[in-house]
Amino acid sequence: MRISIIIVALLAFTACGEQQANGDDHHMDMANEEAKAVKVKLSSLENKEDPTCGMTLKEGAIADTLTVAGKTYGFCNPHCKEVYKETL
Numbered sequence: 001m002r003i004s005i006i007i008v009a010l011l012a013f014t015a016c017g018e019q020q021a022n023g024d025d026h027h028m029d030m031a032n033e034e035a036k037a038v039k040v041k042l043s044s045l046e047n048k049e050d051p052t053c054g055m056t057l058k059e060g061a062i063a064d065t066l067t068v069a070g071k072t073y074g075f076c077n078p079h080c081k082e083v084y085k086e087t088l
Contacts, residue, residue: 037060037061037062037063038062038063038064038065040062040065040072040074041059042057042058042059042062042074044072045057045062045065045072045073045074046071046072046073047073047074050074050075050076050080051073051075051080051084052075052080052081052083052084053076053080055076055080057074057075057076061076062074062075062076063075063076063077063078063081064077064078064080064081065081066081066084066085068088
């Protein structure tokens with residue numbers, strides 16, 4: 001089970017990294033289809049990069065958040081949030 005979670009996270013990271021290397025901002029395209037960006041200040045988050053794929057988060061382009069043990073994390077799209085939740 002743990003190995004499958006690691007594999008899913010690696011696949012998501014690899015796919016995100018390939019898109020990011022090509023300069024394709026696919027995350028917000030996906031997020032716009034699935035959900036509007038949440039109203040949260042980047043400075044209020046524990047992270048400046050998506051913990052699932054490593055994409056740098058931008059002010060006004062945070063698609064979703066998750067609070068764990070009192071700390072709020074931002075994500076580039078809802079899919080990355082769901083992958084992250086599976087690892088908890």
